[in-house]
Amino acid sequence: MEWMAWTWPTAVFFMIIATTLVVFTILAIKFPETPRTGVLRIETTRGDRLFITLLGSAFINLAWLGLLSSPQWGALIVSFCYAVAVFRWV
Structure with a gap:
């Protein structure tokens, strides 16, 4: 490989x-699990929220790479905060 x-x-x-x-x-x-409705006003399950988190984190990391010259660890911290927010409110 x-x-x-x-x-x-x-x-x-x-x-x-x-x-x-x-x-x-x-x-x-x-x-x-039972679907729940959050701030997006759509029913989501744990798996849906995981998908939204992974997709959003990918965009956060790509934007971080393209727009900032800071170390990638910052994007990891922002992505973690984003994940917490998605699982809490979406």
């Missing part, structure tokens, strides 16, 4: 995403 240029940060990123999906699957089986 040398052609893919895997680095440890890349591998860790994909391991975290895979682990999150497994955990959310287990949670959905053990604790069935």
Whole structure:
């Protein structure tokens, strides 16, 4: 797999995403969820909120890379705050 240029940060990123999906699957089986309506006025489940969080975090990181010259750790902190807000209010 040398052609893919895997680095440890890349591998860790994909391991975290895979682990999150497994955990959310287990949670959905053990604790069935009911959709709720948040500030977006659409019904969302845990999985929907996870998707919104991942998509928004990708855009935050891309904007951070394109607009700022600060270290990427700042985007991680902003993305974490965004995730907390999505799971709390959406």
